Amino acid sequence: MPQTVPLSWYLILSAILFGLGVAGFIFRRNIITVFMSIELMLNAVNLSFIAFSYQLRQVDGHIFSFFVMVVAAAEAAVGLAIILTVFKNRATLAIDEVNSLKN
């Protein structure tokens, strides 16, 4: 396979996506954006799993990424439910205003 994309490109793309996810997670205030950042990080990791799996001709990476997808789906379901409840109770989606376990 002479014309394949080199592994390092995939990893660089994965690192960039992960870095964007971290930056979004830390710097954005909207809960939904934060949530999307988390999804982004998960998928960046997925990308590197798939890349390694392809490179090493092993199926493990695929299985890992399926697990990550399942977890991400579950997390999305629970997370969105939490976001809805928070918005109902506080009428805000700004993450800095949800800083108290009380009330």
Add this chain to the structure above:
Amino acid sequence: MQQLWLIPALPLAGFLINGLIGKRLPKMVVSLIAVASVVLSFGWVLKTLSALGSLETAYVERYFTWFESGTLNIGFDLAVDRLTAVMLLVVTGIGSLIHIYATGYMEHEGGYYRFFAYLNLFMFFMLMLVLGGNFLILFVGWEGVGLCSYLLIGFYILKKSAGDAAKKAFIVNRIGDFGFCLAMFLIVVNFGSLDFGKVFEAVKPMPVEATAGILTAIALLLFVGATGKSAQVPLYVWLPDAMEGPTPVSALIHAATMVTAGVYMVARSAVIFERSPMAMEVVAIVGLITAVMAATIGMTQYDIKKVFAYSTVSQLGYMFIACGVGAFSAGIYHVVTHAFFKALLFLGAGSVIHAVHGEQDMRHMGGLMKKIPITFAVLTCAWVSIAGIPPFAGYFSKDEILLAAHHHHPWMYWVGVVTAGMTAFYVSRAMFMTFFGKYRGHAHPHESPFVMWGPLAVLAVLSLAGGWYFKVPHYLEPLFPLSGEAHDMTLVAISVGAGALGIGLAYVCYVLSPGIPDTVSGALGPIYKLVYNKYFVDEVYDATIVNPMVGGSRSVLWRIVDAGIIDGIVNGTATVSRSVGGALRMLQSGNIRSYAAWVTLGGVAVLVVLGVMAGGAK
């Protein structure tokens, strides 16, 4: 098997029944259980002794091995020999009489069932003490009677003085018990056993110790135990205070039985004491000092029970003189006769107190002869007995002791004679102040009921004829050989004369011309004050031992050790965790983005560390 265990088990059963459900039982049933358990025990003693026959050697029953450690094997052994037989008869016999008396005396007191439960428990432990076949069982009984003594002295739980007296008795006894424990440890170390049989067999071939050796140490430590329990100088201070308890308790525990446990223990260990002349000398001299000191105090007291309490201390001193000069059988003889007449004196005093509605001060009595004639009659029997007038019980045993003392050191005999005179004087003084002259109180004296004077009458007969009828020294001859000396009639006459002189002097002072005592005490001034205040022994103990102890406990142990160090460690641990927690709390800001930043930082840090390690590994 003679089922010796039944002897202590019966009072124990009485204790359990009365102690557990006595509160819900009618008084009749409570007293029936209490009295029956002791009387049955007495009956079982009689049956056992008649079945065992002459008892030339000890009869031992082993029920089970109590515990084993290495070569040391302690069995649950009960043993009977002639010495135990005498003690068993005294304890259960006198105990039965006093139980019967107490049903009348305690009739109107609260806590009726509690009183009899304790009294039964006391009987159980006392019987364990005399039946024990080794030092440890003896010690169990020894501690048990101490506990019951504590409970019964403090029987009137609402009276502070009673509680204080109970604590004093308990604590002073602990000092003696400490000596007893050390003696037992020495015995285990040196003889590898605590069985009376084995230990004494091992001691018998040992030579008499001219200088202090291991046997002297054991004997002296055992005697320390005896001074506590039997109220000898310097640990006698608890006994006079113990009179805070109800009078039947004073009679049973603090006159007839428990306080003679020390004499019993010394006589039991006679084999050890005989091989240590030094320890014997100490025993005799302590006994002598106690006898004289307590007799002098007894002459000045006004509380009728206090007089008899000091009399008990003094008579116990006599018993130790006997042991110290080697006449152990005379000591036990005096234990027996003393149990008769002193129990009678106390129960009689109880009857008097009962008659004058709780008054104990003899200055508020007088002239009771006609008002309570039966009590007067029985007390007269005790009076002539303790004064050593022949042929009554006290005369026989006191005579044996004084003759043995003369044989040992003539000066001991003379001190003993003087004490005998003082004994006669203070008892006569109590009798004259109580029964002669005019009545000085305000109550309406009345005679006690039959349940009270019935036992008194039995004791009166024993006080009169007991010494002549029970030839204790002859019975104990297999254990303590008699010296076989002829009685020197001059010495007998002198001691009897001293007793008669004491009575006569008291008659002159308290009946013929009642002004004399005041004149004499006035003339003696400071000396009288010293004796009247019991030589200030309690005050000296307070100043030298009790107060430094209390003060030290308060300022050092409480304020510094407890409040400072122990509480400091506990509180310090709490303070440190709290301040560390306070610092860590700052991290928990509640700001999700800051958490995220920390997580990221942590992740980066882990990566850096892994990278550095991987780099280092290359």
